[in-house]
Amino acid sequence: MRKVVCLGESILSPLGLTVEENFSAVCRGISALRRYEGMFGVKEPFIASLMDRPALTADGHTFFDSLIIEAARRAVEAAGIDPASPRAAFVLSSIKGNIEYIGTQDVTLAASARRLANAFGNPNPAVVVSNACISGLAALLQGRRILLGGGFDHVVVVGCEVQSRFIVTGFQSLKALSEAPCKPFDAARDGLNLGEAAAAVVLGFGDSGWELVDGAVRNDANHISGPSRTGEGSYKALRQVLRHIAPEELAVVNVHGTATLYNDEMEAIALDRAGLLDVPVNALKGVFGHTMGAAGILESILSMHAVDEGIVLPTRGFSELGVSRPVRVSPEAGRTDKRAFVKLLSGFGGVNGALLFRKGGAAC
Amino acid sequence: MLTIKQFASIPAGTDLTALYRAAVGDYPKFFKMDTACKLGFLLAEQLADEPRFVPREDRAVLMFSTCGCLCNDLHYEETVKDFPSPALFVYTLPNIITGEIAIRNKYEGETSAYVLERFDPAQFAALVEQAFQDGVTGSALCGWVDARSEGDFTAFAFLVERDGNGLEFSVETYMEQLIEEIKLKLIDALNLDGMTPADIDNDAPLFGDEGLGLDSIDVLELIVLLERNYGIRLANPQEGKKVFQSVAVMADYVAANRTK
Numbered sequence: 001m002r003k004v005v006c007l008g009e010s011i012l013s014p015l016g017l018t019v020e021e022n023f024s025a026v027c028r029g030i031s032a033l034r035r036y037e038g039m040f041g042v043k044e045p046f047i048a049s050l051m052d053r054p055a056l057t058a059d060g061h062t063f064f065d066s067l068i069i070e071a072a073r074r075a076v077e078a079a080g081i082d083p084a085s086p087r088a089a090f091v092l093s094s095i096k097g098n099i100e101y102i103g104t105q106d107v108t109l110a111a112s113a114r115r116l117a118n119a120f121g122n123p124n125p126a127v128v129v130s131n132a133c134i135s136g137l138a139a140l141l142q143g144r145r146i147l148l149g150g151g152f153d154h155v156v157v158v159g160c161e162v163q164s165r166f167i168v169t170g171f172q173s174l175k176a177l178s179e180a181p182c183k184p185f186d187a188a189r190d191g192l193n194l195g196e197a198a199a200a201v202v203l204g205f206g207d208s209g210w211e212l213v214d215g216a217v218r219n220d221a222n223h224i225s226g227p228s229r230t231g232e233g234s235y236k237a238l239r240q241v242l243r244h245i246a247p248e249e250l251a252v253v254n255v256h257g258t259a260t261l262y263n264d265e266m267e268a269i270a271l272d273r274a275g276l277l278d279v280p281v282n283a284l285k286g287v288f289g290h291t292m293g294a295a296g297i298l299e300s301i302l303s304m305h306a307v308d309e310g311i312v313l314p315t316r317g318f319s320e321l322g323v324s325r326p327v328r329v330s331p332e333a334g335r336t337d338k339r340a341f342v343k344l345l346s347g348f349g350g351v352n353g354a355l356l357f358r359k360g361g362a363a364c
Numbered sequence: 365m366l367t368i369k370q371f372a373s374i375p376a377g378t379d380l381t382a383l384y385r386a387a388v389g390d391y392p393k394f395f396k397m398d399t400a401c402k403l404g405f406l407l408a409e410q411l412a413d414e415p416r417f418v419p420r421e422d423r424a425v426l427m428f429s430t431c432g433c434l435c436n437d438l439h440y441e442e443t444v445k446d447f448p449s450p451a452l453f454v455y456t457l458p459n460i461i462t463g464e465i466a467i468r469n470k471y472e473g474e475t476s477a478y479v480l481e482r483f484d485p486a487q488f489a490a491l492v493e494q495a496f497q498d499g500v501t502g503s504a505l506c507g508w509v510d511a512r513s514e515g516d517f518t519a520f521a522f523l524v525e526r527d528g529n530g531l532e533f534s535v536e537t538y539m540e541q542l543i544e545e546i547k548l549k550l551i552d553a554l555n556l557d558g559m560t561p562a563d564i565d566n567d568a569p570l571f572g573d574e575g576l577g578l579d580s581i582d583v584l585e586l587i588v589l590l591e592r593n594y595g596i597r598l599a600n601p602q603e604g605k606k607v608f609q610s611v612a613v614m615a616d617y618v619a620a621n622r623t624k
Contacts, residue, residue, distance in 0.1 A: 103438065125484055127487075130459060149493065166456075169453075170448060173453055219463065219472055224464060
């Protein structure tokens with residue numbers, strides 16, 4: 001089978017508008033998480049990682065549409081592909097897109113996807129993957145499948161989430177937000193923070209570079225908002241991708257690590273069941289917050305970059321293990337000589353996903 | 365090759381609570397669901413095969429729409445100013461429909477929700493086929509559920525499997541079903557009593573002496589038929605002459621332009 005590899009990437013976040021700036025910020029333990037009062041007209045204060053809207057909103061576009069187009073443009077440029085080609089396709093990952101304009105304009109993700117493809121003169125109908133918090137991971141997997149399905153040379157996968165009263169009040173109503181910067185896997189963790197970001201990856205065929213080896217999506221079939229007590233779907237997704245690799249070959253499992261009590265405990269159980277207790281684990285929500293539709297892509301890109309540099313990224317916000325299984329959470333940056341990692345995510349709707357990335361070609 | 369084991373649809377305007385009471389009746393969680401989830405749940409009930417409620421990882425659930433859960437988003441937005449409703453917020457995620465189906469049926473395989481610009485049979489079939497690249501997936505419950513409001517929706521779904529005995533799951537199969545459906549609607553709208561779909565040739569002209577022999581009043585009926593059933597508005601009757609050449613031409617036009 002032909003290998004699907006990453007040809008170009010981009011990240012736009014409050015910490016920077018290039019992959020390098022974001023990577024450097026993560027290594028230095030920097031975060032844009034801060035407290036907002038009265039933001040978006042939300043009554044209760046909240047902690048979030050938000051972007052500079054006026055600076056990043058293009059004329060004639062919403063903030064969300066501006067970000068997805070700009071993230072795609074930078075990834076396309078990095079990959080050096082022709083995005084207008086009929087043999088190129090666009091996949092968009094988001095949960096709520098332009099929802100802040102509900103009631104005043106067409107806020108469907110379908111409309112944003114059309115504007116994204118139009119911005120590059122691409123003739124193919126774009127696909128939106130909206131699979132709750134695993135959307136970004138599922139969109140990368142979808143990009144791989146489109147390529148293997150035939151007829152395309154390149155797929156531009158773009159993930160993005162912008163925050164709004166709609167989303168913030170929703171998470172507040174679910175009592176899911178922490179009043180402090182979040183603490184993934186920590187004993188004192190008490191909820192998540194929301195974040196804004198856009199990230200894009202251009203996928204294509206190749207023999208070297210980062211290969212998207214395989215991925216799986218599995219459902220807990222248990223509860224629409226509560227994680228499984230046995231980590232069922234997450235374990236099954238992990239089991240599926242671990243058919244291709246031995247745990248000792250993995251540099252890291254970059255987990256979801258939202259810092260809610262139940263998510264992190266569920267992931268610890270799944271990691272244990274999948275035989276991954278000896279593999280380093282890290283989470284990036286303490287840096288960027290939960291960037292929802294962008295998370296799977298943003299966190300995958302940074303993990304690729306880290307492994308390229310021989311680094312296991314630190315888990316900002318973590319200090320004392322607070323889950324029932326002895327998972328190897330990395331509090332500080334560590335070294336690695338391994339060349340593969342697993343990206344793990346879970347979300348509402350009982351959905352879980354795992355992706356396996358491996359660096360191919362000559363040693364770096 | 366993918367084949368269709370079963371097909372189900374729910375016509376726009378159907379009273380979903382009545383349908384639930386008649387067909388299911390013992391799953392009170394149904395009443396908490398938003399319209400899209402109710403539709404997905406009821407379609408899955410029609411497509412469910414034996415043995416039921418046995419956990420299985422080989423069945424995927426893939427749901428598609430254009431408007432996501434817009435209908436419920438509006439309900440949630442109304443609560444935001446005073447007391448944001450967590451029960452409504454959960455249903456603002458477009459994939460909850462797949463979760464509800466998975467929970468009810470213990471489908472532990474892949475679940476995915478997609479938003480597409482419009483229902484394009486070729487794109488729909490390709491995305492479903494690609495899901496089978498997951499080596500574990502042996503069958504998929506895949507559906508188009510577009511709930512624009514509580515009474516205005518499009519909802520149909522297929523149970524698709526690998527190498528079964530049914531019709532091949534492809535764009536062609538979809539077009540055959542659409543042609544059959546249009547013939548039935550034609551017979552009904554034009555009061556062609558006693559006629560069956562088999563009596564209408566796919567390619568025969570609808571107007572004039574050779575085919576069905578329809579006249580200019582009938583054109584107006586067909587315009588209403590397109591708008592009512594497929595959300596297609598023909599700006600002027602002249603356009604109708606092109607579209608209403610034959611049932612096959614009509615079906616192509618509906619597939620390309622339907623908004624419901």
